[in-house]
Amino acid sequence: MGKMRAAVLHKPLDLRVEMVDVPQVGAGDVLVRMRRVGICGSDVHFYLRGRIGSFVVEKPLILGHECSGEVAEVGEEVTNVEIGQKVVVEPGFTCGICEYCRSGRYNLCPDVRFYGTPPYDGTFAEYALAPAENVYPMPDKMTYEEGAMIEPLAVGLMATKRGKVSVHDSVAIFGAGPIGLLSLQAARSHGVIETFVVDIIDYRLDYALKLGAGTVINASKEDAAETIMKKTRGRGVDVVIEASGAPEAVKQALDVVKPGGRIVFVGYPPTEVPISIDKILIKELDILGVHRYANVFPTAIKLVSSGKIDVKSLVTHVFPLERILDGFKVHIDKIGNPIKVQIEI
Numbered sequence: 001m002g003k004m005r006a007a008v009l010h011k012p013l014d015l016r017v018e019m020v021d022v023p024q025v026g027a028g029d030v031l032v033r034m035r036r037v038g039i040c041g042s043d044v045h046f047y048l049r050g051r052i053g054s055f056v057v058e059k060p061l062i063l064g065h066e067c068s069g070e071v072a073e074v075g076e077e078v079t080n081v082e083i084g085q086k087v088v089v090e091p092g093f094t095c096g097i098c099e100y101c102r103s104g105r106y107n108l109c110p111d112v113r114f115y116g117t118p119p120y121d122g123t124f125a126e127y128a129l130a131p132a133e134n135v136y137p138m139p140d141k142m143t144y145e146e147g148a149m150i151e152p153l154a155v156g157l158m159a160t161k162r163g164k165v166s167v168h169d170s171v172a173i174f175g176a177g178p179i180g181l182l183s184l185q186a187a188r189s190h191g192v193i194e195t196f197v198v199d200i201i202d203y204r205l206d207y208a209l210k211l212g213a214g215t216v217i218n219a220s221k222e223d224a225a226e227t228i229m230k231k232t233r234g235r236g237v238d239v240v241i242e243a244s245g246a247p248e249a250v251k252q253a254l255d256v257v258k259p260g261g262r263i264v265f266v267g268y269p270p271t272e273v274p275i276s277i278d279k280i281l282i283k284e285l286d287i288l289g290v291h292r293y294a295n296v297f298p299t300a301i302k303l304v305s306s307g308k309i310d311v312k313s314l315v316t317h318v319f320p321l322e323r324i325l326d327g328f329k330v331h332i333d334k335i336g337n338p339i340k341v342q343i344e345i
Contacts, residue, residue, distance in 0.1 A: 006125035007324045007343075008060045012050040017322055020062070023129035030081060030135045031073040032089055036148035037123045038066030038315075039331050039341045041177075043116060047328055055118050064124035064343070065091035065115035068138065068147025078132040086138040088147045089130045090154075090297045091115035091123070107158075107294040114292075124324060126345055136297055139305040145318075146304050148342055149182075149311035153300045155266065156182030158293035160190055163239045163264040167191030170237040172228055172256055173213075175244030175267055176204035178314060178340050181211055183241045183266070185309045188212050196237065198224045198249065203337040211310065219248070225255040232258075241266060247273045259283040266290045317341040 002022045009015050025031050042052060043063045050057045071085045081087055094101050094109035101109050116122025138147050156179060165171060171187045173180050176199035184197055188211075197208040198217045205216040215231060217224045229236060236258035242249055245267030253263045254276060263285060280287060303309040316339045319327040327341045 004126035005321060006062045006121075007064070007321060009046060009050075009057055009063055010060050011057070012048060015047055015063075015325060015328070017324065020125070022127050025073050025075050025129065027075040027077040028132050029075045030071055030078055030087075030130050030132050032067075032069040032087060032128050032130060032135065033072040034067055034069040034123050034126060034128055034345045035144040036068050037064045037343045037345060038148045038152065039064075039327055039343065040066055040152070044328060044331055046116070048332070057118050059119065061116070061118055062121035062123070062125050063116040064122035065117075066148050066151040067091070067115070067123040067128070068144045068150070069128075069345075071135070072127060075132070080132055081135050081137055086140070086142070086144070086147065088136045088138055088150045088297070088301065089115075089123070089128070090134045090136065091151060092292060093131050093134055105294055107292045124321065124343060124345075136301060138301065142301070142305050143312070145315050145342065146311050149314065149340065150297060150300045150304065152178050152340070153182045153186070153304065153309065153311060154293040154296045155179050155290065156184075156186040157296040157300055157303075159183045159241045159243070159264045159266050159290050160186040161296065162288045162290055163241065163262045165190045165192060165239055167193075169239050170194035170196075170232065171239045171241065172196040172198065172237045172253075173241045173243060174198045174224075174246070174249035174253060175242070176201070176208045176216075177243065179266060180241070180243035181207055181314060181339065182309075182311070183243055184208060184211055184213055187241070189303055189308055194237075196228050196231070199244070201334075204339070207314070207339060210313070224249075225252045228256040236261065238262070239264065243267045245269045247271065251275060254279045254283075254285070257283065257285060260285075262286040262288060264288045264290060314339045315342055318344050321345050
């Protein structure tokens, strides 16, 4: 077994690039030579605190899950990809036999193994192993940079799928980070014309405008709910996608959605947020959660390769693996107006 470089988290704030064993390929596995890996908010959470909820880093862990690369080796039973092919990996490996997997909601599989979530190693490494069914060929014209954006785009697509977003809807998106901006593009790919994007950082709202947002609102400078209600003539919007996790945004989602509308919660609040159940009852709202994604990776790849969704402009910073700590610092401290930071391996 050979050795490879990987970024290994030993404990909070202790991330080291070191040599580890290359994973061994089983009959149904694909060994992927990683090329680009995005830094996600969950990676940062583990780096800073060593845990997310019940997931705790108890032994050295390789982070990372937003990835693209090329096939380096395949098991004897693999037929869907070939050595040398450019690929994207869907990072959650499920059992395939539970009620959720069998019904198509495999993202709820209780036995999922997810890259970079304890105790399963991720992709800030030269090589990573995946079951063949989780490996998707990339069209030739797609870049590794774009390939590593398919995973966060899948979250945005799942948000619009759960919210049953259509051309007839008006949509408000709270949070203009990568997930919010990709949710905006996902909504526009459904033909949505009337869109509102709310954030507290101006440069993020500038990105939203460039990507086609109808109205952007800086919630630190004006009352977002008041502005949306005024612009919709008191009607409210059909769908709210809450991608910030900000407690105030969670509450405002209930204020700006119209009676009979849908709220899709994507962002994780830092604490428990009390909400007005009476508003949900009186408005007869559909409240929906998003946990990762299911059955959207092929569509995400088509949307990017066809040019219908722009992910490339969201990649603002790229660092080599040796400088991964610089990448984390840029993400955490918002140095140089980052949207998505990627690691080139």
